[in-house]
Amino acid sequence: MSLDATYTREIPLVEGKTSFREIDDVIARPTETKPNIKWFIAIGISSTALLIGAVCLGLTFWYGVGLWGNNQPVGWAFDIINFVFWIGIGHAGTLISAILFLFRQKWRTGIARFAEGMTIFAVMTAGIFPAIHTGRPWLDGYLFPYPNQHGLWVNFTSPLLWDVFAVSTYFTVSFVFWFIGLIPDFATLRDRTTSGIKKAIYTALSLGWRGSNRHWQHYERVYLILAGLSTPLVLSVHTIVSFDFAVSVIPGWHTTIFPPYFVAGAIFSGFGMVSTVLIIVRKVFDMEHIITVNTLEKMNKILLATGTIVGYAYAMEFFIAWYSGNPIEQFTFINRAFGPYSWAYWIMFSCNVFFPQLFWFKKIRRSIPITFVLVLLVNVGMWFERYVIIVTSLTRDYLPSSWGMYFPTMYDFGILLGSFGMFFTLVLLFAKTMPVVAMSEIKAVTEGAQPSHKHKHE
């Protein structure tokens, strides 16, 4: 406890022991007060981006995916790049809320709720891309096996179908996990609020929660099991995403290293995004003392570890290409590093492997501005990782006669921008309307929150 509860000790209100009321006051403040100018600036920017994306998407609906740069031989481009990118972002949230929970990492408490929210928004954003890349998104119902007028079922041997199941399960489970965690906090807000309409909303959302220990007993068990279920789930989701590539026969994709490599990359990029958002949000909502430098430092350590794993995977891909003796594989990797897309490759490599190594230094880990720059670079690098994997392999596969180049159009960029806009708009709305830190969880880990004397069953 001494080590983990540092963030709460930093609430500089009452000496030694923090009062629960003050925790509520701080966390509930955004939901109870008018937002400040910083919030309006932030949401102004994000909703503008969202609007640009919406316009590009609307034009795509009208004229079709021919507006995009996709063409032979690159049939998959920004759509799938953005999908994999955003799904990966989501994984950090589950990692923080479920895996760190199972490992009893109490420092997660300050950021878990937030990270879970980000998971949900990232998966929502990601979900747009497979839906729109079909060209006629209003027919996406066919992705699910239901008894239709054609008497046909879906292809259960296709990784793309596994993706449909994995992503929809992931979204559903993350959502209920998040909601279950929110119930006690909704009850707290319900009992605090002085506005009738908010009371009505929070009453409905809190389901009449009253903090009964006869409820907590089952609740805690379910929370634990959900964490246990989410852990293999999150690993399975990105494994299956990597199968989309690995199960095909395209050089550079058809490798067994893909599942672990993708999972590590997902966690890496997700932590990059969580840090980015947290740094912005703690500024916008003045929560520097709840989302502390200590927490960010721990996240930076995870970034360092996963970034190194990703670097190892890059190196191992090269090694295996050489070791396999397969000339096509070998060509693919040399082409990645030195071919027409080498600029993308080296952006990816430096952002993901070189720069995060700076986190070996404690000074840098604890410096917010430098961390902010580095995590932005991680976001960029991880987006380019998917770009490199997808575009270099598709532009130059087997027969040189079928090679080609890929050029994105402004609609591709617009939709990419819109996805960031959607994500950040949702994050900002979430931070304004719901408790971004789990009040009930954080109270439980403050000093003196648990009985001091040992009990019979412990």
Added chain:
Amino acid sequence: MIGKILKKLDDKFLKGEPRTGELFAVAALFDTPDQIIHAAEKVSGAGYKKFDVLTPYPVHGMDGAMNLKPTGIGWVGLIAGMSGTFLAFLMIWWMVGINYPNIFGGKPYFNLPASIPIMFELTVLLSALTLVGSLIALFMKLPANANPLMDTDFVKRVTSDKFGIYIEAKDPKFKLEEVRTMFEGLGSTSVSNIHEAEYDLGDTKNPLLNGKFIGALLGTSVAVVGITYFVLNVLLFLPPFDWMHRQPKVLPQTESKFFKDGFSMRKPVEGTVARGFMPYEFKGMPDSLVVITPNPLPVTQKVLDLGKKRYDSYCSPCHGFYGKGDSRLRGQFPVPPTLHSVKVTNWKDANIYHVITNGQNTMPSYASSISRDDRWAIIHYLRVLQRSANAPDSDLETK
């Protein structure tokens, strides 16, 4: 205007119901987790059953202090998860192995390794949803916004910073004064009596017959039907949803503006013969000129089954399922004569083959739609029909 609405909402939701009902419970608030654990031990030790402890977060050791049985909800998750695995297995196995077998990549129809990802996902999905659903509805019995504790100062503190305990008046050992002095003796900072709220539920004799309810139900169904109709029958035929239908292609039976003769369908180049095509040598000749060849197919169950299948789809619309001339075309096409006539019964198979291949008067040729073998199989089946309609008495004799 908006201010007025907000004011109304404030009045409705902030005030709460009047508390004039019977005594529901006596509740006490404590300041520290140690005190509440002690109080819970005392109350459960004194033999009270209908009591509960309310805390802002789960307090370690409280289950023991309250003497609660361990929760069994883990089993729900386990059983639901296993059913998820099994159902996914069953679904995939039935859909691709039984209902619509289809070859993908030269793999077996149903193959287990490829099914495992989905089996896993559905395990997690079913387990998580069942757990949460049963947690809320069965184990915690929520939503429970009508609970008398709601909206009391007691609950408003325990969802924030205090630790509360209450004993219900329904508990057999409940005695108001005793309970109050016990709580005070335990060091409670505030002991309060909580009364039942008086809800104005109106005429609740049969809520299903409530006019508003029925109105809402009707309204919803009309809206759902209307929207569904609009989407499926109107919207999907508007641009851009119909752009896939509007293609520069010729549809069957339409006039061509491109070809001089106005036909969309093109005839093969003069003198070309399709692969495997055998011209019918008696094309257009009268029946009498047909050279009689025997039916090349054997009479086996398989051939008769095939014949029945083809007869039922190609011949029965005009000739009826039993060849009696009971057309299902309701006069849209001349009704053909029965196929049980002496003429057709005495015909050789080759004569019937000639009619199918060549057509006869109003009956068109089926040469292009029914393969040669299928035509011969149909004839075998037709013989079965004729035989069954004119079965001789000797068929009844047991052998």
